[in-house]
Amino acid sequence: MRAMNTLGFDAAPEDTRVVVAMSGGVDSSVTAALLKDQGYDVVGITLQLYDHGAAVQRKGACCAGQDIHDARRVAEAIGIPHYVLDYESRFKDSVMEEFADSYLRGETPVPCVRCNQTVKFRDLLETAEDLGAVALATGHYIRREGGLDNARLYRGKNSIKDQSYFLFATTQEQANYLRFPLGGLSKDETRALADKYNLAVAAKPESQDICFVPNGNYASVIERIRPGAGVEGDIVDLHGTVLGRHSGIINYTIGQRRGLGIATGSPLYVVRLDPERNRVVVGPAEALLVSRVSLREMNWIGDEPLGMDGTEVMVKVRSTQEPMKATVFGAADNWAEVHLDEPEAGVSPGQACVMYDGDRLLGGGWIAGTEAPITL
Known part of the structure; x- marks a missing residue:
């Protein structure tokens, strides 16, 4: 009897090639081990994104020295081919320089979203296709449901680890190709799997949110990229x-x-x-309240097109908040406007406004401007 293909393909797992993006952390390592255990033809790829020599000794780094070594060790232990690709120049152009320029525009950027949007889900996805893979799997905590051509994305089952906010820019075509084996798990369950597979990274701590910002000192990074900032x-x-x-x-x-x-x-x-x-x-504090938010680079993956008449949604304007009620209005050139049911404080240009229908991810856009509910 042929083994079940849990990724939705009409082929035996051993005839299904999957590329796994391996950052060297617990989540992506478990993703690779889990798929290998299920019989898939797994290929691991790790991206060298920045100054890996200087980052070898820095704890909490990502996609640099020690993490590349850890990913290589895991791949060897579970018996899969592993490649390290030098994406440093792409990462600098698409993520680091945009990060610095965003701050110079008076914004507060989210570089992890840009990284997913460009380097990982655009460039790496193309590489996976070139290797003959039918899917790219990552260790993100987000759920994918649906078939090969009509995938839907949902918040991770464990709300504490849900990473859907950071994947709002995922297009429908990308969602069809991507797989997220950990979307229904908690972090504790993932670590238990790491122990089961005897992975050397089982007890490895979480990586910091912004991999290229040492000690949270954003200004020093910006000054290095844009001297005189x-x-x-x-x-x-x-x-x-x-x-x-x-x-x-x-x-x-x-x-x-x-x-x-x-x-x-x-x-x-x-x-x-x-x-x-x-x-x-x-x-004063009341001057922070906004009721309308304008968005650029709007990405919409709902079932129906986003029109100008308004669609009721739930939105998050920060990754850590619970979704709140709003209405989104589509506009030309991938712009949109969001009317919040209740004014919200501290909404910053450069951040993301992410939209949901219940747990389902509908997309979102980058905050370009805000409007206060009252004149102060």
């Missing part, structure tokens, strides 16, 4: 009155309260960054 300027209130000086808008984010270096009778927050005049605008 930290230009001093004025901190002003909502009326333009100068309250102090800042050390460069790259050091500030929407909603920030601490570290402003100004003393007033009431708490003030960063409510807007003005790169054209190199100003940080501060105001």
Whole structure:
């Protein structure tokens, strides 16, 4: 009796080639071991994304020195071919430089989404196809359901590990090709599988969110990519009155309260960054509220086209929040506008606005601008 093909293909697992993106962490290692155990023709690929020599000794790194070594060890242990591809220049062009430029525009970027959108789900997917694979599998915690041509994406079964927010830019064509074997598991269950398969990385800690930012010091990375980015300027209130000086808008984010270096009778927050005049605008907490959000590079993978009449959805404007009610209106040139049912604080340009129908991922876009519910 032929073994069941759990990936949805009409072929025996041994006749089904799958490329697994192996970062050297527990999740992708378990993904490769699980598929190998089920009998698939598995090929592991690890991407060298940045300065791997300098990153070898840094804990929490990703896609660099030690992680490449760990991925190679896992591949050897489970008996699959493994390749390391030098994507450093692609990563620098598509992710790191965009990260720096986004901060210079007064935005707060999400480079992990850009990495998935470009280097991993565009470039690596093409490489998988060139190797004769019928699918690219990753260790992301997101569920895929449906057939070969009509895949739907859903939030990971374990809400704590759900990574659907970071995959909002996945197109329908990509969703059809991708597989996520860990989408129905918790992290504890994944680690238990790592122990079962005797993987050397079973107890390896989580990697940091932004792999190329050591110790969370964004400004130093931006200064290295764009020298002279930290230009001093004025901190002003909502009326333009100068309250102090800042050390460069790259050091500030929407909603920030601490570290402003100004003393007033009431708490003030960063409510807007003005790169054209190199100003940080501060105001009271209520000035952070927004009710409308404009989006660029809108990606929609719902069943029906996104029209201009409005579609009721649930949205997340930050990865850590629970979805909230909103209506999204489609516009020309892949733009969209979102009307929030309830005003939300701290919505920052450069972040993602991700849309759901229940647990189903419908897509999303990059926040280009916001509109307050009241005039302050």
